[in-house]
Amino acid sequence: MKKEELGRLQTYMRGVFKLDDLQIKARPQKDDSAEVYIDDEFVGVIYRDDEDEDLCYNFQMAILDFDLDPSS
Numbered sequence: 001m002k003k004e005e006l007g008r009l010q011t012y013m014r015g016v017f018k019l020d021d022l023q024i025k026a027r028p029q030k031d032d033s034a035e036v037y038i039d040d041e042f043v044g045v046i047y048r049d050d051e052d053e054d055l056c057y058n059f060q061m062a063i064l065d066f067d068l069d070p071s072s
Contacts, residue, residue, distance in 0.1 A: 001026065001034050001048055009034070009046060009057060036061075 001009075003026075010024040013036070023037045024046065036044045036059065044061035 001031060005048075006034055013059075 006024045006026060010022065013024065014020060014022050019038060021039050025035045025037060027033055027035055027045075033045050033047045035042060036046060044059055047058045047060065049056050049058055
């Protein structure tokens, strides 16, 4: 993804999640996706989907079972 595309996505997601610390970073050697961070913690990947002449973005975030443990 191009730098201006990453910037537009970052602005949008910061607004949706109300997180100024959210960052979208290019992935090395990948041009169809970007990494999403909150502070310095990796939280997911955004995939660019431009098939069928419709451009959209898919955000994928994995939540591990131990992350749900209230004692951690």
